Amino acid sequence: MKMVRSLTQWTKTLSFPSRISPKSSKENVTNIQAVTPSHSNNSLSPPYIKTNNEINAIMNDSTITEVNKIYPDPESEKAIMSSVVYCIHHKEGCKWSDELRKLKAHLNTCKHDALPCTSKCGAQIPRVLMEDHLKYTCPLRRARCDFCNKEFTGETLENHVGNCGFEPIYCENKCGLKVQRRHLSQHKAGECLKRLLPCRYCSKEFVADTLAVHHNKCGRVPVVCPNRCEATVLAREEVETHLKDHCTSSVLNCNFKDAGCRFKGPRYSMEKHLEENCQQHLSLMCNVVTKQQHQIASLKTALSRLSLNYSGTLIWKISDFTSKMAEAKTKEGMELVSPPFYTSQYGYKLQASLFPNGNGTGEDTHISVYIKILPGEYDALLRWPFAHSVSFTLFDQSTCPEKACNIVESFIPDPTWKNFQRPSKEPDSLGFGFPRFISHEMLKKRHFMKDDTMFIRVKVDPSKIVAV
Numbered sequence: 001m002k003m004v005r006s007l008t009q010w011t012k013t014l015s016f017p018s019r020i021s022p023k024s025s026k027e028n029v030t031n032i033q034a035v036t037p038s039h040s041n042n043s044l045s046p047p048y049i050k051t052n053n054e055i056n057a058i059m060n061d062s063t064i065t066e067v068n069k070i071y072p073d074p075e076s077e078k079a080i081m082s083s084v085v086y087c088i089h090h091k092e093g094c095k096w097s098d099e100l101r102k103l104k105a106h107l108n109t110c111k112h113d114a115l116p117c118t119s120k121c122g123a124q125i126p127r128v129l130m131e132d133h134l135k136y137t138c139p140l141r142r143a144r145c146d147f148c149n150k151e152f153t154g155e156t157l158e159n160h161v162g163n164c165g166f167e168p169i170y171c172e173n174k175c176g177l178k179v180q181r182r183h184l185s186q187h188k189a190g191e192c193l194k195r196l197l198p199c200r201y202c203s204k205e206f207v208a209d210t211l212a213v214h215h216n217k218c219g220r221v222p223v224v225c226p227n228r229c230e231a232t233v234l235a236r237e238e239v240e241t242h243l244k245d246h247c248t249s250s251v252l253n254c255n256f257k258d259a260g261c262r263f264k265g266p267r268y269s270m271e272k273h274l275e276e277n278c279q280q281h282l283s284l285m286c287n288v289v290t291k292q293q294h295q296i297a298s299l300k301t302a303l304s305r306l307s308l309n310y311s312g313t314l315i316w317k318i319s320d321f322t323s324k325m326a327e328a329k330t331k332e333g334m335e336l337v338s339p340p341f342y343t344s345q346y347g348y349k350l351q352a353s354l355f356p357n358g359n360g361t362g363e364d365t366h367i368s369v370y371i372k373i374l375p376g377e378y379d380a381l382l383r384w385p386f387a388h389s390v391s392f393t394l395f396d397q398s399t400c401p402e403k404a405c406n407i408v409e410s411f412i413p414d415p416t417w418k419n420f421q422r423p424s425k426e427p428d429s430l431g432f433g434f435p436r437f438i439s440h441e442m443l444k445k446r447h448f449m450k451d452d453t454m455f456i457r458v459k460v461d462p463s464k465i466v467a468v
Contacts, residue, residue, distance in 0.1 A: 089113060092126070225249075259284035309341035314458040316352055322452050328357035335359075340374055343460050348386060349376030352458045353431060362435035367443065369409075370433030371458060375423045386413055386420040393457040394438060397450040405446060409434045 085103060087096040089112035096106050107113050111128040118130070119140040125133045134141055141154040147166040165182030172184075173194035179187045188195055193209040201220040215221060219237030226239070227249035234242055243250050252270055254263040261284060263273050274281075316338045318324070328334040338352040351372045359368040369392050376382075391410030398404040411432070413420040419432045438448070448454055 087112070089126075256281045256284055259288050309339070310345045310347070311341070312343040312347070312460045312462075314338060314341045314350075314352060316354075316456045316458065317453060318354065318456065319453045321356070321449055321454055325356045328355070329364075333359070338458070341458075342376070343388060343462065346378045346381065347376075348379075348382060348388070348460075349374040350458075350460065351431075352392075352456070353433075354456070358435065360435040362437070366436040366439050368433065368435045369437045369456065370431040372431035373420065373423050375425055379422055382422075384420075384422045385415040385417075387415060388413070388460045388462045391457075391459050391461075392434065392437065393459070394448055395455045395457065396446050396448060397455070398447045407438050407442075407448070409437060 081099065081101040083100050084097060085100050087094040087103070087106060087110060089110060090096075092112045094110055094112045096110065098106070112126050114124040114126050115130065117123045117125055117133065117138055117140075119134060119138050121138050121140045123133070123138070137154070139153065139155040142151055143154065143157050144151050145157065145160060145164055145166075147164045147168075150160075152160055163181075165180065167181050168178040169181055169184065171177050171179055171187060171192055171194070173188060173192050175192050175194040177187070177192075193207075195208050196205045197208050197211055198205050199211065199214060199218055199220075201215075201218050201222075206214050219235060221236045222233040223236050223239060225231050225234060225242060225247060227243070227247050229247050229249040231242065231247065248267050250267050251264055252267055254261040254270070254273060259281065261277070261281060263277075265273060318336065324334075324336065334356065336354045336356065338354075340349055340351045342349055351374050353370045353372060355362075355368040358364055358366045359370075362368045371390050373386055389410060389412050391408060394407040396404035396406050413432070417432065443449065
């Protein structure tokens with residue numbers, strides 16, 4: 001397509017790589033200068049021309065006579081037309097540069113120059129982009145859908161793309177399959193492995209490809225009794241209860257199995273077995289009780305060993321002392337004994353005793369305290385006679401610890417005394433201690449009793465040779 005341009009059109013935006021010749025400068029055209037205005041879509045405004053007389057004129061594409069009014073001097077026009085210029089599209093990438101008079105011919109072939117769309121869509125498209133425009137962006141182009149092979153114009157094709165029923169798209173349930181858009185609803189409803197389906201037994205919903213696994217575990221799946229009894233079909237979750245409590249064909253162990261009865265039989269025969277073997281079952285239960293009693297005794301012994309005190313120090317708590325004192329006054333020789341304790345893990349076994357109403361020289365007037373040596377498990381390995389110092393402390397339970405006044409008595413055993421020799425199986429009945437430990441009157445003067453409770457500490461120390 002050939003285009004005819006006026007002088008003003010092909011001089012719209014000019015860039016001069018060199019100044020005009022000296023000859024032209026003598027003819028008062030040295031100050032002619034082209035200014036490049038802003039433009040868009042290859043539609044440019046006429047250049048702004050500045051002369052020595054500051055005359056401004058706007059060039060348009062009307063007629064040649066208007067151009068002659070601007071350039072009345074043929075020599076000046078000739079000089080300007082011979083000026084070397086760049087293509088008006090040099091910023092778009094055109095590298096053409098030549099005399100101004102050749103610009104018109106160049107623009108007819110310049111690939112960056114805009115032409116009307118050949119499909120007559122009304123757009124002005126550069127030659128270099130015309131082929132892509134006609135093929136991809138022209139709204140009047142003719143194109144076929146890649147999926148349904150129907151022909152559309154460019155605008156209708158754009159609306160058709162994304163809605164074509166033949167286009168394969170991924171299933172929305174993420175099953176991994178591509179399905180034509182027109183078949184997608186049918187696929188999701190009846191074929192998709194990731195669709196939700198209700199279990200026909202428990203009515204809960206599961207993904208289709210996991211439903212078979214669920215059926216293998218579903219508690220509501222109907223099953224037959226494993227014993228083939230007369231019961232009708234059962235739910236899987238009810239089978240265990242049925243076999244345990246209701247199945248008439250179940251083979252059961254006798255209720256006295258743990259006692260030693262070895263009978264096994266169906267449920268219907270169990271009642272008869274129990275009636276006919278009462279004496280045998282009673283005998284078996286008696287044997288079980290006897291064994292359990294021995295076990296309990298053994299456990300008690302083990303527990304008492306675990307609870308023994310191996311520290312060599314006993315804190316003895318004596319509660320309800322008033323009632324025990326009253327009982328001691330009416331009952332001669334009433335003695336209170338402490339829990340046994342050891343001087344160490346493999347040491348001497350000791351026990352403290354207390355007479356609330358006194359003993360010997362302290363009878364009726366004092367509290368008497370004593371220490372006994374009991375037969376221990378490791379006596380054969382210990383040194384005899386017993387030689388550790390022993391001290392008794394009655395604590396003053398005053399609310400002000402600084403004002404408390406404890407009662408303390410101690411002694412070092414005499415190796416010649418029988419009380420400190422290795423004990424026989426029967427321990428000494430009294431032991432060794434203090435018959436006049438504290439008087440009844442002194443007991444009332446301070447806070448040795450609080451809430452009807454007193455505390456006595458018995459401490460055995462092997463390192464001390466002086467009683468404290």
